[in-house]
Amino acid sequence: MAAHSGHIPTRIPFRRLAVPGAAWGAAAVLVLVGLAAAFTADRQRMWLAIHFNWLFWSSVATGMVVFAIALHVTNARWAWSIRRFALAGVAFLPVSFVLFLLKIPGRPVWFANWWGKVQGDHVLEAKAAWLAPTGMLVRDILGLVVLYGFMTWFAYHMLRPDLHGVKNAPGLYGTISGSGWRGVTEEALRSRKLAMRLAPVTALLFAIVWGVLIGVDQAMVMLPHWYSTMFPVTFIVSAFHSGLAMTAIVTVLARRACRLEDYVDSSHFLDLGKLIFAFAVFWMYVNWGQYVVVWYGLLPNEQSFFIQRFHPQFALLTEIAVGCCFVFPFLALLPRAPKRVPGVLAGVAGVLVIGHWLERFLITYPSVCGTHGALAASAACNQGASAPLGLPEIGLFLGFGALFFASIAWFLSTFPVLPSPASLAAMPSPTIEVPVRTAPAPA
Numbered sequence: 001m002a003a004h005s006g007h008i009p010t011r012i013p014f015r016r017l018a019v020p021g022a023a024w025g026a027a028a029v030l031v032l033v034g035l036a037a038a039f040t041a042d043r044q045r046m047w048l049a050i051h052f053n054w055l056f057w058s059s060v061a062t063g064m065v066v067f068a069i070a071l072h073v074t075n076a077r078w079a080w081s082i083r084r085f086a087l088a089g090v091a092f093l094p095v096s097f098v099l100f101l102l103k104i105p106g107r108p109v110w111f112a113n114w115w116g117k118v119q120g121d122h123v124l125e126a127k128a129a130w131l132a133p134t135g136m137l138v139r140d141i142l143g144l145v146v147l148y149g150f151m152t153w154f155a156y157h158m159l160r161p162d163l164h165g166v167k168n169a170p171g172l173y174g175t176i177s178g179s180g181w182r183g184v185t186e187e188a189l190r191s192r193k194l195a196m197r198l199a200p201v202t203a204l205l206f207a208i209v210w211g212v213l214i215g216v217d218q219a220m221v222m223l224p225h226w227y228s229t230m231f232p233v234t235f236i237v238s239a240f241h242s243g244l245a246m247t248a249i250v251t252v253l254a255r256r257a258c259r260l261e262d263y264v265d266s267s268h269f270l271d272l273g274k275l276i277f278a279f280a281v282f283w284m285y286v287n288w289g290q291y292v293v294v295w296y297g298l299l300p301n302e303q304s305f306f307i308q309r310f311h312p313q314f315a316l317l318t319e320i321a322v323g324c325c326f327v328f329p330f331l332a333l334l335p336r337a338p339k340r341v342p343g344v345l346a347g348v349a350g351v352l353v354i355g356h357w358l359e360r361f362l363i364t365y366p367s368v369c370g371t372h373g374a375l376a377a378s379a380a381c382n383q384g385a386s387a388p389l390g391l392p393e394i395g396l397f398l399g400f401g402a403l404f405f406a407s408i409a410w411f412l413s414t415f416p417v418l419p420s421p422a423s424l425a426a427m428p429s430p431t432i433e434v435p436v437r438t439a440p441a442p443a
Contacts, residue, residue: 015417018413027405027406028402045392047105048110050106051110051218053396055360056356057403059235072154078271081268084415085254087158092407095403112368114221118131139213144214154198158419161426162423188426216231220232223305226304230289238356248345269342270339276348280329304372308373320355320358369387
């Protein structure tokens with residue numbers, strides 16, 4: 001339940017984020033750091049680091065957009081001033097798609113457990129149609145095109161009513177709002193109606209494409225003898241939770257930079273904190289639900305995934321990931337007061353982001369570097385002596401992160417950070433009028 005009534009002021013300023021040149025320069029430097037970390041690392045380790053960082057940062061971006069969709073579908077008036085920060089995740093999607101195409105040559109590395117080894121293995125032969133490299137690549141690319149396309153289409157209708165007639169506006173404004181303009185009021189109502197139709201379809205595509213196609217094809221089949229019907233669920237819950245956390249971080253950072261203290265207050269942070277807390281519990285619930293069934297089933301093929309993550313090589317990182325994604329946010333956000341403090345909430349969200357980054361590391365690296373993994377004895381996996389988490393992984397984390405935040409900064413500096421009064425007026429009123437029939441007066 002929201003911490004306030006969701007009152008919307010009658011006058012809303014037109015503001016965009018002013019990004020200093022030094023910020024763009026810092027982002028460029030971090031991208032170069034990522035490239036240096038990639039090309040100076042062992043080739044196999046480079047592809048593994050690119051792969052799991054792509055999974056993480058793309059999960060964050062899609063999770064943010066799905067959060068914006070959830071706010072729209074539920075008519076969350078309390079979040080009117082922060083929903084555009086969640087929508088900003090859409091700016092990273094074109095970058096994510098290009099990076100996906102660029103990482104295709106690395107498939108033999110992260111699929112080393114089965115790449116070219118299907119024949120003679122009865123389990124892999126049964127999955128041969130699904131594991132066919134060409135078919136897998138085609139369906140994943142098509143899935144991303146459809147998912148990213150629908151998310152961009154949703155963002156288009158969220159922005160269109162707010163961009164017409166703005167003085168000294170970028171040319172992109174005319175591209176979005178210029179065709180067939182029907183007037184502010186009609187456009188706002190039409191865009192809201194169309195976005196309401198797109199939203200559930202896009203959310204369903206997120207579950208199917210991101211959970212089933214990307215989650216299974218790019219993560220679960222790295223350990224081809226293992227399967228879990230809960231894995232796609234844990235994959236998308238992690239994406240949504242990391243998107244929530246990143247929305248909180250972006251909101252805290254942009255609030256002061258855009259002078260939004262009168263429009264984003266402690267009650268908004270309280271509600272964001274409640275959501276982050278709730279989904280930390282839900283994240284633990286779905287992961288525990290996946291683990292406990294395997295634990296009491298005692299089937300060797302099901303146990304392999306967890307045995308590798310609980311092996312001393314990765315056990316400490318597994319404990320840290322659980323601590324960052326569940327234990328710490330649960331304890332930190334359980335009281336009411338910390339959720340209302342922007343700095344505290346951003347700090348907790350930052351720990352969560354690191355936790356989900358480690359989680360993406362743990363669903364990929366142990367599959368090929370752990371016990372009996374195809375690369376366990378290679379330099380890419382430290383010859384099995386320790387978890388291969390070092391400069392290549394951290395450097396690429398910084399490089400991908402720079403691209404991500406540069407995309408967010410471009411979005412918030414290009415489009416207004418607050419919706420227009422016309423867009424907000426199109427939201428249905430939370431008040432429901434119920435007709436009352438009066439009894440006729442006695443004769």
